[in-house]
Structures are given as structure tokens and as C-alpha cells.
Amino acid sequence: MKLNQIKPAAGSKHARKRVGRGIGSGLGKTAGRGHKGQKARAGGFHKLGFEGGQMPLQRRLPKRGFVSHFAEVSEVRLDSLDSSGIAEVTMASLAAAGLIPPSSDAAKIIATGELKRALAVSGVKVTKGARAAIEAAGGRVEVDADKDGAGLARKSADQ
Numbered sequence: 001m002k003l004n005q006i007k008p009a010a011g012s013k014h015a016r017k018r019v020g021r022g023i024g025s026g027l028g029k030t031a032g033r034g035h036k037g038q039k040a041r042a043g044g045f046h047k048l049g050f051e052g053g054q055m056p057l058q059r060r061l062p063k064r065g066f067v068s069h070f071a072e073v074s075e076v077r078l079d080s081l082d083s084s085g086i087a088e089v090t091m092a093s094l095a096a097a098g099l100i101p102p103s104s105d106a107a108k109i110i111a112t113g114e115l116k117r118a119l120a121v122s123g124v125k126v127t128k129g130a131r132a133a134i135e136a137a138g139g140r141v142e143v144d145a146d147k148d149g150a151g152l153a154r155k156s157a158d159q
Contacts, residue, residue: 073125074100078133079113089121109134 019031030040038044038052049056076099081089084097091107094100100107109121111129118138126134131141 071106072101072104073106073108074104076100076107076109076124077112078109078115078130081109081119082113082115082117087118087120089119090123094124115139 017027017032018025019027020029022028033040038046046052049058051057074094076094080099084099086093086097089109091100091104094107095102095104106125108125108127109130110127111133115133115137119134120140120142121134122142124143126141126143134141
């Protein structure tokens with residue numbers, strides 16, 4: 001075999017469509033664009049989601065909710081805490097153990113898996129099920145009101 005003898009596998013390459021080259025080509029006259037309309041004309045471009053002037057679907061449907069793209073809340077499972085060997089659970093200890101990315105703004109412990117040892121949790125959000133599991137294992141949960149969001153609710157109620 002020589003470099004000048006190498007060819008692609010049979011049937012793997014298709015000849016490109018040569019449009020507008022007469023009736024016999026099958027793509028003559030309108031060149032596969034059909035008759036009339038915006039797409040048949042030169043420069044007939046429209047934006048993604050454009051519906052010919054009709055109110056587009058993304059504007060007809062109601063908008064609900066909000067997801068912040070800046071706040072990153074990382075979830076930590078109970079079984080990963082159990083296997084990590086951390087006794088004092090804080091944001092710094094979770095990042096040091098590699099359970100959350102260092103860029104994470106907040107963390108939340110979720111009730112997935114089993115916890116067989118006592119943990120002391122502070123400064124990390126905890127779900128109700130996870131709180132029950134931690135306390136059942138003999139641990140304690142101390143969450144600052146401001147970090148848990150309760151302080152935020154209180155501030156908005158005062159105004």
C-alpha cells in the first residue's frame with residue numbers, strides 16, 4: 001500500500017448536490033427551494049423561533065420562576081459524608097475533602113444514603129430528612145439563621 005493509493009471506503013463519500021444545473025439534474029429551476037415564500041428568495045433568513053410574524057411560542061407562554069446563575073449550591077449526600085471521615089462539617093472541611101468545588105457559595109446536605117456516625121454540622125444547609133438522620137446518629141446541627149435563609153425571610157417581613 002502506498003499513500004497515493006489510499007481511498008475512502010466505498011459508499012462513505014457522497015457527491016455534493018449541484019443545484020440549478022438544468023432539468024435533468026432534478027434540482028434545476030427552483031434549485032430545491034420550492035416556489036415563492038421567504039425561504040425561496042436570496043437573503044431569506046429568519047431568526048430561530050420566528051413564526052412568520054405570529055407571536056412566537058416562547059413569548060406566548062407565561063414566564064414563571066427564577067434560577068440564579070450566580071449562586072451555586074452544592075449537594076452533599078449523607079453516605080459520602082459517612083465515608084469521608086469528616087467529624088466537623090463546615091464549608092471549608094467539605095471543600096478540603098473534595099465533596100464540593102472550592103468555588104461553591106453554599107452547600108446543602110441531603111438525606112441520601114445512611115449515616116452511621118455522629119457529625120457536628122455548622123454553616124451548611126441541611127434538609128429535614130438529613131437533620132433527622134444526623135440527630136438520630138448522635139450528631140448536632142447548628143445552622144446560622146442568615147446562611148439558612150431564615151434571616152433573609154425575616155428581613156423581608158420587617159420591611
